[in-house]
Amino acid sequence: MSDELLVVRCQLGERDALAELVRTWHKPVWTYVRRMLDAERADDVTQEVWVAVLRGLPRLKESGRFAPWLFTIARRAVADRLRAEYAQPPPETQPQPAGPQGDAFEAALDRAELVGALSALPVRERDVLALFYLEDFSLEDCALICGVPVGTVKSRLNRARRLLSEHLTRKGYGHELA
Template sequence: MSDESLVVRCQLGEREAFAELVRVWHGTVERYVRRMLSRADDDVVQEIWLAVVRQLPRLRQPGLFAPWLFAIARRAVMNQLRQSYASPDTGPLDESAAEAAGDPLPDLLDRELIDGALSALPPRDREVLILFYLSDLPLEACAQICAVPVGTVKSRLHRARRLLRAELLRKGYEA
């Protein structure tokens, strides 16, 4: 069943459709949050789903559910990052938490190395890599989520790939 039909069914009040929508997208949302924050954060994930429940009836284009969902997730993640930056007693982010969640990555690189390199990138660069490569969203959807033109997404991807490559080399990975 497509996301669009699930969204329409949710808007009509079918609880089973919402449960299916959550089942389909929950893992993706958790991975996005974990990679953006460099740690798992169930509170942020829960905040995202609460926002979806509240705002889903107002979604006018059910076919654009994925970019809409990621825009909500992005807002929640950025709010969390702002809070952690403002809090002076916040310690370094725990990279081992990212390792504990179980999503498979290509066998080319060690998961810990990738997560560590991603967490070292600035949030804007990390975000476009996660959206485009790890969430398999098209450039147009990435642009919509980040609220920037497609050209800006392309330039951020270019910069992020360069920074990620440099970070991986710094951490000892040799291509």
């Protein structure tokens, strides 16, 4: 069943349609939020997103634009959480215990390096990068979700790629990025 039909059914008060929308879109929303935050915060923020969807669904005028509307809500929820956390003093870091050695350790380091590089990107660039490359939204939908012109999305994607490349090059991964 199409999202558009599910949205209309939700707006008519059908609980089964809402359950189907949540089943269909919960994982993509959580994955997007997780790419912006850690897993624990992603669970909380995703729950906030669905509460906002439940409240706002009756007012959604273009039922065919559900996905961009949903990800706009998710983006705003992430931004709100980050804004609230940036206002708090940073927590003290604990020293990490020595980990396993070998190929698994190297793979974990490579993944940690990539995750670190992504999280080091400015939020706007990370946001657009996640929406475009990881959630497969078009440039136009990214622009709609972020509330900016398509040209701004393109420039943020370009900057995100450049910053990611520079970070990984500094860490010794440059020869693989060329």
